[in-house]
Amino acid sequence: MKVPGIRKRERPAGGAIDLVRADLARRRRTVVTPEGVPLDFLLAPVGSRFGALFIDFVLIGLVMVVTTGVLVYLGIGVFGLGTAGTRSDPIGHALQFLAVLWIAAMFLLRNAWFAWFELGPRGATPGKRSQRIRVAARDGGRLTAEMVIARNLLRDVELFLPASFLLAARDGGGDLGPAGIAAAGWFLIFALFPLFNRDSLRAGDLIAGTWVVEAPRTKLAPAMSRTVAGPSATYRFGEAELSAYGEYELQVLERVLREGRAESLVAVYQRICAKIGWEAGAGDERAFLEAYYTQLRARLESGMRLGRRKADKHAGHGHG
């Protein structure tokens, strides 16, 4: 797909790309903001979107049941006020009003639920919010009301029609006849549309110019070198020892340190010691790793400032 202002990031170069990295690279799209800052978006995985849809349906169903219950309760209350007299007395009018209310509520729940929430500041329905995903404009511009309305008007053919066909098939004892099978196949094209294009676009996304992206809410983790300032002084590593690893390993190390699970600390500690030719002891893994992390990062970052980067341990030495 080619949209102005958007380019696909190149895959990270270098050695063994594990599945996670490949998946992230596949889902990453870069939008350049008006300030010229390239912003990375991750397309929402189909699983999250399906989960969000399921949650929304459960919620819509609940609201429908509750609304119906309340209106029936009110109706019974009103009806109880007087005898079931002529249909044009005030009680009859009140009952009519409740019925009109019910029809309007069902219509709105079916057609306006998604659009209403997606027009809000979070750009997400409760289901999407729970999955940390949201709707965004594909061209990097603003998400407008028409886009949200357009993408949600198509839900009818994408979901309700296939669903009613399936129900009809069930009621008909599974026998649809050739025309029914053709129609079911036709509607399946819409329902399964997101699985067959690179951007996981629904038919609605396609005509609205939107897509669904991850909307992470990350907390600022404490700075690493502030917490490690003390003990890092005990270990010093030479140029050769620090050049054993690159940015990818540094990030793995950072994650291990932030998670702080004892067994992974020990495992990483032993691998690093083996790699750089130190003899591993025991009991002081954290201090060692923090020192190594800080010094490796200092080295890699000073390389960055000089325009030398080292993606991972397989990459060249990055200097000389």
Place this chain on the structure above:
Amino acid sequence: MALFEMVRMVGGKAVRIPGLFGRAPAAEHDSAIAAAALRSDRFRQAREADWKRLERIVARLEAGSLRSLSDDDLLALPVLYRTVASSLSVARETSLDAATLAYLEALVQRAWFQVYGPRQGLGTWLGRFFGGGWSAAVRGLGLDLALALAVMIAGTLVGWLLVAGDPTWYGALFPMDGADPRVPGATRAVLHGTLFGQSGESGLGIFAAYLFSHNAQIAILAFALGFAFGVPSLLLLVQNTATLGAMLWLFHGQGLTLELVGWLSVHGTTELFAILLAGAAGLHIGRAVAFPGARPVLEAAATAGRRAATVMVGVVLMLMVAGMLEGFARQLIEDTGSRLVLGWSVFALWCAYFFAFRRTPGKLS
């Protein structure tokens, strides 16, 4: 050096195996470690307060509590957004702290959604919608309006001709409903009775609401099916107008044509107009997908989709009006002349609004 490290080994600590790597220049080490806070972390510490402030403001905006923000914060938002965006660019080039980068990426993204988001209330949008956006979108459908109209007229003719040729078609066009007296062979009196004399009925409100909900769902379907190159939209138009043609034939046979037209006109001018717009909107998308012209197909589809969506909001509103006219006005007005006047003046109003009202409301969004 080796001796110094041998001493440290007592504590169970890691030790460099002597001789494997050469001696490192000790002086360089000491200076690097003395600045324990890495340069990139010092960069972060200097700006952290701004980041946190932006995060607070964005969180409030996301919660929709615009009023709880002070004017200071609101004014600071764009500035802070740019500051943090530039922090992100710098950090990408100088820092390898993955957690901080992830935080900044997410924060800039969230702020970007708020700064460039649909920060416009429903009221403003409606104002623009009624103040020219809707009629502009309808006119923007252009050729598709004419196509849909032609298809609807053809559908009516087909319905008429089919039933005129073979009255059994009537049953095929109208879903069989045993209670409906409007069948071929019905007497003039029976048919007349279905057009007049229902003003005593109650339950008109429910009837109107039901009609609206039903018709709006059909209109949305007509629109949504347009995605499939517009063909299903056309079929839906034909099917709906064919029943109209069949009904005209039936009443024509008993000399009740004008009465039927009057009966239909009250709401039909609005309802059929709305269905016409829905079909044309669907067709508009279908044509954009099938014949995108010089533009990329996705871009063409998106432009058409947004215009058609605007039309569709209007269609739903029109059907609400039609439901009200059908549910109340038609049953309460018993005279064909008044029905015709009412129906066609409403029609004239719609036409004037769509085609004569050419105010540009700025960009609708």
